[in-house]
Amino acid sequence: MNVTIRKATRNDVDPIVRLINDGGPEGRPRKKLPDALPSGYYEAFERISSDPKQHLMVVEYEGEVVGTFHMTFLTHLECAGQEDCQVEAVHVNSRFRSQGVGSLMMQWVIAQARIRSCRRVQLTSNKLRKDAHRFYQRLGFVLSHEGAKLPLN
Numbered sequence: 001m002n003v004t005i006r007k008a009t010r011n012d013v014d015p016i017v018r019l020i021n022d023g024g025p026e027g028r029p030r031k032k033l034p035d036a037l038p039s040g041y042y043e044a045f046e047r048i049s050s051d052p053k054q055h056l057m058v059v060e061y062e063g064e065v066v067g068t069f070h071m072t073f074l075t076h077l078e079c080a081g082q083e084d085c086q087v088e089a090v091h092v093n094s095r096f097r098s099q100g101v102g103s104l105m106m107q108w109v110i111a112q113a114r115i116r117s118c119r120r121v122q123l124t125s126n127k128l129r130k131d132a133h134r135f136y137q138r139l140g141f142v143l144s145h146e147g148a149k150l151p152l153n
Contacts, residue, residue: 001099005108008056013045015065019091059105066093067101071109085113085121106139
């Protein structure tokens, strides 16, 4: 499959948000989205795109956004400031799953992390997404840590 991986533009905000929304646990939408997205999504995009340590990416096939992921490079005092590549919001359109798109995305992420001499690529994945866990393990990721989240709203 001939896909392009590129940085997201403002025009990609709507398809990205809808793609992420459709990728909720157990294959159900996360919430009902309005036809026109609220301005907060576009404001968030502007903050992300202006930060050189953040890369919101899309995977495009024949002009359609079929995948997305968000990389953030984190600098830690530990390891003398060597960066970690945190990748989140990894989603592939359900019509394009099991066709290699996710593998291409993650191989691209890993290559970028190597170019930046990161010490590791890390991510979180909802505990309900067992297929995603198997996918990451096939790519060499180790389910080594237990995460915790504290909702604040």
